[in-house]
Amino acid sequence: MLDALLMSARFAEDPTPGLRPDPPLKGEGDVALTEDHGMTTITAISAPARAYKLVGAGRRQWIGLLYVAPAVALVVVFFIVPLCMTAWMSLHNWPLMGAHSFIGLDNYWAILRDTRFWNALKFTGYYTVVVTIAIFAVAFPLALFIERPRQLTGFYRTSFFMPAVIGFASASLLWSWLLNVDSGLFSPAAFELGLTEKKFNLLATFQPAFWSIIAMVVWKVAGFTMIILMTGLQSIPPDLQEAAMIDGAGPFARFRAITLPLMRRTLALALILSVAGSILAFDQFYIILRGGPRNQTLTAVYWIFNQSFVSFKLGYGAALSMVLLVILVALSLIQLRLLRNPEGVD
Amino acid sequence: MRTTITGLAIAASILGTLATVGPAAADTANIWVRADGSNFMPRVVDAFNKGHQNQIKLDIIPNAEIIPKYGAAAAGGTAPDALSLDLIYTPSFAAAGQLEDITDWAKSLPYFASLSPAHVKTGTYKGRIYGLPFSADSSVLIWNKKLFKQAGLDPEKGPTNWAEIEADAEKVNALGGDIKGFYFSGNCGGCNIFTFTPLIWASGGDILTEDGSKATLDTPQMRGAIDLYRSMVKKDLVPSGAQTDTGSNFFAAFATGNIGISPSGAFAIGALNTQYPDIDYGITFLPGKDGGWSSFAGGDNFVVTKGTTKVAVVKEFLDFAYSLEGQTILAKYGSLPVRGDIAKDALKDLDPRYQTAAEAMAKGRTPYSVVFNDLINSANGPWNQMMNEVFFGEDVDGAIANAQETMQSIIDSAPQK
Numbered sequence: 116m117l118d119a120l121l122m123s124a125r126f127a128e129d130p131t132p133g134l135r136p137d138p139p140l141k142g143e144g145d146v147a148l149t150e151d152h153g154m155t156t157i158t159a160i161s162a163p164a165r166a167y168k169l170v171g172a173g174r175r176q177w178i179g180l181l182y183v184a185p186a187v188a189l190v191v192v193f194f195i196v197p198l199c200m201t202a203w204m205s206l207h208n209w210p211l212m213g214a215h216s217f218i219g220l221d222n223y224w225a226i227l228r229d230t231r232f233w234n235a236l237k238f239t240g241y242y243t244v245v246v247t248i249a250i251f252a253v254a255f256p257l258a259l260f261i262e263r264p265r266q267l268t269g270f271y272r273t274s275f276f277m278p279a280v281i282g283f284a285s286a287s288l289l290w291s292w293l294l295n296v297d298s299g300l301f302s303p304a305a306f307e308l309g310l311t312e313k314k315f316n317l318l319a320t321f322q323p324a325f326w327s328i329i330a331m332v333v334w335k336v337a338g339f340t341m342i343i344l345m346t347g348l349q350s351i352p353p354d355l356q357e358a359a360m361i362d363g364a365g366p367f368a369r370f371r372a373i374t375l376p377l378m379r380r381t382l383a384l385a386l387i388l389s390v391a392g393s394i395l396a397f398d399q400f401y402i403i404l405r406g407g408p409r410n411q412t413l414t415a416v417y418w419i420f421n422q423s424f425v426s427f428k429l430g431y432g433a434a435l436s437m438v439l440l441v442i443l444v445a446l447s448l449i450q451l452r453l454l455r456n457p458e459g460v461d
Numbered sequence: 462m463r464t465t466i467t468g469l470a471i472a473a474s475i476l477g478t479l480a481t482v483g484p485a486a487a488d489t490a491n492i493w494v495r496a497d498g499s500n501f502m503p504r505v506v507d508a509f510n511k512g513h514q515n516q517i518k519l520d521i522i523p524n525a526e527i528i529p530k531y532g533a534a535a536a537g538g539t540a541p542d543a544l545s546l547d548l549i550y551t552p553s554f555a556a557a558g559q560l561e562d563i564t565d566w567a568k569s570l571p572y573f574a575s576l577s578p579a580h581v582k583t584g585t586y587k588g589r590i591y592g593l594p595f596s597a598d599s600s601v602l603i604w605n606k607k608l609f610k611q612a613g614l615d616p617e618k619g620p621t622n623w624a625e626i627e628a629d630a631e632k633v634n635a636l637g638g639d640i641k642g643f644y645f646s647g648n649c650g651g652c653n654i655f656t657f658t659p660l661i662w663a664s665g666g667d668i669l670t671e672d673g674s675k676a677t678l679d680t681p682q683m684r685g686a687i688d689l690y691r692s693m694v695k696k697d698l699v700p701s702g703a704q705t706d707t708g709s710n711f712f713a714a715f716a717t718g719n720i721g722i723s724p725s726g727a728f729a730i731g732a733l734n735t736q737y738p739d740i741d742y743g744i745t746f747l748p749g750k751d752g753g754w755s756s757f758a759g760g761d762n763f764v765v766t767k768g769t770t771k772v773a774v775v776k777e778f779l780d781f782a783y784s785l786e787g788q789t790i791l792a793k794y795g796s797l798p799v800r801g802d803i804a805k806d807a808l809k810d811l812d813p814r815y816q817t818a819a820e821a822m823a824k825g826r827t828p829y830s831v832v833f834n835d836l837i838n839s840a841n842g843p844w845n846q847m848m849n850e851v852f853f854g855e856d857v858d859g860a861i862a863n864a865q866e867t868m869q870s871i872i873d874s875a876p877q878k
Contacts, residue, residue, distance in 0.1 A: 211532030213557035297702035297710075318705040319853070405707050405840040407648055409849055413841060424529045425839045426832075427553075 198440075201433045209430030211423075222434035232435060235418040236442075242325075242414065243393035246332050250389055253337040258344035272342075279339040287402035290331040294318055294403065318404060321411045328399050328412070336392070340385050347381025348374065383454035387447055394443055415439050487514040490771035490778065494519065494545040495527045498596055498761060500731075501794035502545065508790055509781045515774040528834075535559060535766070542769040543778075545595045545761040548583045549833040552673075554764060555586035556831045561765040564590040566776060572783065575802035579758030579827045592762030595782065596796035599822040600656045600757040602626075602748070603715060603729055604722045606741040608633045608640060612721070619722075619745035622752050623660070623689045626722060627698075633721030634698045642698035644715060644723040645690070647852050649708035650845030651838045654828070655757045656724030656747065657848070660686040662826055663749030668844075673830035676868035678847070679861050685750050687851045694852055704853050707840060716740065726759065727818035731795040734812060744814040746821055758825025760796065797822050832875045836868050843867035 180187075205222055209215040226232060261272050278286065296302045296316040306314045317323045351374060359369050375382075397416040400406060406413040413421075419439065423432030494502040499521045506519045520541065522530055528550065534540040546554065554560050567573055567581075567590045577594040584592030606616035612632040620626040630642030646652040658668055666682025669675065693699055700720075702710065715723040716737045724747060733740055746754030763782075765775055781787050788798040788807040797819050798804040804823075808815045830836060837844045847864035851857045 210557060211529065212535055212554065212559040295702065296705070297700055314701055316701045316704055319701075405648065407705065407840070407849070409854070410841050410846055417841075421839065421841055425841075426835050427528075427532065 201436055204430050205434035205437050207430040209428075209433070211427035211429055215430065218430075222431050223438075225431065226434060226438055231413070232415070232418050235413045236415045238411070238413065239394055239396065239415045242329075242396060243390055246329055246393050246396075247386070247389045249329055249333050250337050250340050251385075253333050254340035254344055254385075257337065257341040258348055261341070262345050262348045275341055276338040278335045279342075281335065283335065283398040284402060286331065286335045287399045290327070290399075291403040294327055318408065320408055324404055324408055325412065328403065331399060331403070332393075332396075336389070340389060343381060343385045343388070344378070347378040350381075351377045379454055383451060386454070387450050390446060390450065391443060394439070394446070487516065488771055488774045489516040489518055490542040490769075490774040491518045491520065492543050492545065492775075492778070493522055493527065493531065493541045494761070495524045495547065496521055497524055498545055498796070501596065501791050501796050504790050504794050505782055505787055506778075508786065509778055513777065513781070515777055517774070517778050540766045540769075542771040543763060543765045543775045546592065546764050548580050548592065548594075548758075548760055548762040548827060549830075549838070551583045551592040551762045551764060552586055552829060553831045553833065555584075555589075555591040559767055560591040561767045561769065561772065562589050562591060563593065563765060567593055570783070572800055572802055575800055576783075577758060577760075577799045577801065577822065577825075579822075579825045580760065580762055580799060583827050583829060584762045584764075592764045593779065594799035595761045595763040595779075596791060597758065597760035597799045597822050598726045598728050599759070599797060599818050599825050600659055600724060600726050600747055601729075601818055601821055602722065602745050603725045604629070604743050604745070605633075605715070605718065605720060606743055607718070608636065608721050612636055616741075617743065619743050620748065621745070622748050623685070623750050626748070627689060627693055630693055630698045630722050631696065634696075639719045640721070641700050641719060642721045643693050644699060644710075644720040645703060646706040646708050646711045647699075647703045648705050648840070648845065648849050649711060650840065650842055650848065652708050652711045653848045654837045654844065655726060655759060657686065657690075658828070659724075659747040659755040659757055659826075660689070660749065663747060663753045663755035664751075665749070667828075669828045669830060671829070673828065674872065676836075676865055676872060678865045678868065682750070683861070684857075687857060690852050691857075704849070715742075727797050727815070727822070728795055730812055730814050730818060744817045746817070754821070756821035756825040758822055758827045760799070830872070832871055835871050835875075843871070 206217060206219060207215045208218045208221070257275055261268055261275065281289075292298070293300045294302075294317050296314050296318070302311075302314045302317060305311045315323075317327050355373055355377075356369060359373055364372065395416055396414050397420065400412050400414055400417055401420070404412050406417055415435075416439070419432050419435045422428050422435060492506070502521070503519060506517045510516050527544075527546075531540060531544060551560075570576075577597055580592070580594030580597070581590070584590055584594070602619060604619045609616040609629070612629075612635065614629055614632055620629050626643070632642075633640065634642030645656065661668065661680070661682045664682040664685065666677075666680040668678055668683070670677060694703075700714065702714075706714075712725060712729055712732060714720050715725060715729070716733065718737075718740050730744065733742060747756060748754050763779055765772060769775070782791070783800055785803050785806060788800055788803055792798050792807045792811055792815065797815070798807040800807075801823055804819050805816075808819060828837070834842075836842055839845065843864040847860050850860035854860060
């Protein structure tokens with residue numbers, strides 16, 4: 116894709132090749148023209164004149180498009196078309212069964228009054244902030260720990276990363292057993308060890324249930340973030356650290372003045388992945404908590420799912436999805452902007 | 462000459478084709494059933510296919526997916542010809558204009574009057590019939606005879622009113638260890654509509670008006686039943702896992718053999734007999750506060766997709782399912798018979814405890830609502846939230862008031878067609 120773009124850009128800068136009158140035919144590999152046109156035309160001239168004419172800007176562009184066509188087709192079929200259909204559905208009263216009817220922006224007006232959606236969004240925001248901080252608080256030390264080669268580094272890297280390859284649904288099922296009060300691990304273990312007087316149901320009230328989910332997500336995701344951060348750490352030239360050390364900077368000063376600023380792009384990537392993933396959270400709350408206790412852990416996607424497949428209002432679900440999409444795009448743009456060019460670094 | 466021979470050959474081959482078309486003209490209809498029916502449905506279909514020219518092709522769909530999947534298939538024009546549908550969805554499917562009106566055919570059946578009344582009621586929308594009973598499950602109370610004996614209770618006598626439920630549960634609970642007096646799934650709307658509302662019905666209350674247009678949660682009967690459960694939770698007669706059980710332990714908890722009493726369903730008879738033959742249990746009705754009893758009539762209605770060309774095959778199949786042979790197969794593999802007039806015959810070789818469940822079924826009730834899923838079954842709906850709060854929370858009044866308001870607003874904003 117990039118190559119094709121560069122190619123067409125180069126031709127756009129120099130409009131002459133296709134328009135220029137044919138050079139007098141003196142034979143193949145004519146070099147006389149180099150005097151007029153400089154280096155850029157040498158390759159062209161070495162080809163026969165007719166071919167030169169055929170491989171004009173238009174044709175080159177078509178070849179470029181041909182190369183990117185598979186990628187474009189994938190994006191169109193699996194992203195653009197569904198997106199347009201979602202937008203189209205969101206303008207309808209579209210039940211799961213039966214006829215649908217066009218209602219304009221009514222679904223969007225209904226969202227404004229849908230307090231349970233805004234509550235779900237509020238909870239999603241809270242969850243995103245907490246879980247992102249928690250993931251970074253765990254992943255950063257881990258990344259620092261495994262970045263330098265030492266004994267057993269491979270073992271540590273693998274074991275920290277392992278949970279990341281489990282699907283969210285499977286991980287949720289696993290933890291839903293671990294957290295079960297009667298037949299699980301944590302509560303019965305704490306009871307048997309005499310830490311609690313009776314088996315404590317971790318999922319019955321909001322705080323323990325919420326923090327159990329946070330623990331599960333950190334366990335599941337921190338390894339992945341750790342790997343991203345590690346590649347960022349490794350891309351920092353060691354001479355810079357050495358120079359700073361010679362200048363007398365302590366470890367904390369080095370971390371703040373060298374490591375952090377030079378990792379800005381990596382951090383941006385890890386942050387955006389983490390935030391986007393958390394805002395779309397669904398599996399763990401659906402499988403482990405069913406949105407409970409007492410509907411206090413309903414996330415935005417969970418609410419969209421409920422509207423679409425429990426209440427069978429597909430049109431309304433589509434409208435909610437569009438709203439969430441806009442929020443997500445806006446948040447990602449803000450993060451990119453904040454982390455792109457601060458204080459003249461770069 | 463040559464052309465004549467060719468012509469004859471062609472004619473012969475056409476005749477040959479026609480001859481084979483004859484028997485192959487038998488039609489095949491496609492039917493879906495939710496996974497709950499995976500035990501009996503294939504047996505009924507097999508028996509039908511063996512004895513009939515027309516055939517049924519059966520697909521079994523996971524419980525949670527059958528509704529969205531059917532909706533998607535209907536939109537894409539690939540819906541099955543008929544569907545064995547959880548009966549509570551019949552009103553909303555009919556309201557969506559998705560089902561074939563089968564009123565005339567239904568009323569022409571000689572045994573129409575003895576088909577499960579609760580099924581027929583939910584299968585009727587605006588005076589027309591869109592669904593007929595297929596499989597049935599009633600709610601009952603089961604108790605563990607071994608634990609009753611150990612606790613010094615009469616193992617042959619189950620509780621007949623609320624005070625007895627609590628007293629018996631307390632005695633069993635006193636055995637200590639892992640043994641608990643009572644179990645229910647505290648975070649499962651579907652389980653509690655099935656086993657908790659009968660307590661209210663048996664005492665003369667209800668949660669919805671007859672036509673489903675008003676929620677009537679705040680009644681003395683509701684509060685009484687709540688007090689019974691709250692009191693048992695408070696006395697620690699219920700395992701702590703009940704509070705967060707979304708239904709996965711609905712049956713499994715009793716099957717461990719450590720639970721004295723549990724409200725359950727007729728399905729438990731078959732499941733216990735085949736999977737847990739060691740557990741000695743009794744079956745009785747879900748009682749009212751001072752006696753009397755009631756039951757939820759659950760199960761599936763058989764509905765026909767609007768516009769299908771296979772109506773004749775589907776009717777033939779349903780006819781077979783209603784025959785004594787069909788009803789016997791159903792009963793043998795986990796569903797109660799849905800024809801009252803031959804229920805006794807269909808059950809005569811089976812565990813006598815089925816008779817109690819069948820009796821409960823005959824008087825069973827089903828709330829009628831086009832938004833049943835939203836109100837009751839949804840894990841995040843007002844009914845489930847209220848159940849969880851009133852059994853385990855602090856603010857009973859607030860929980861009831863909140864649920865009453867939410868339910869009424871869902872009913873009022875339901876599509877009126």
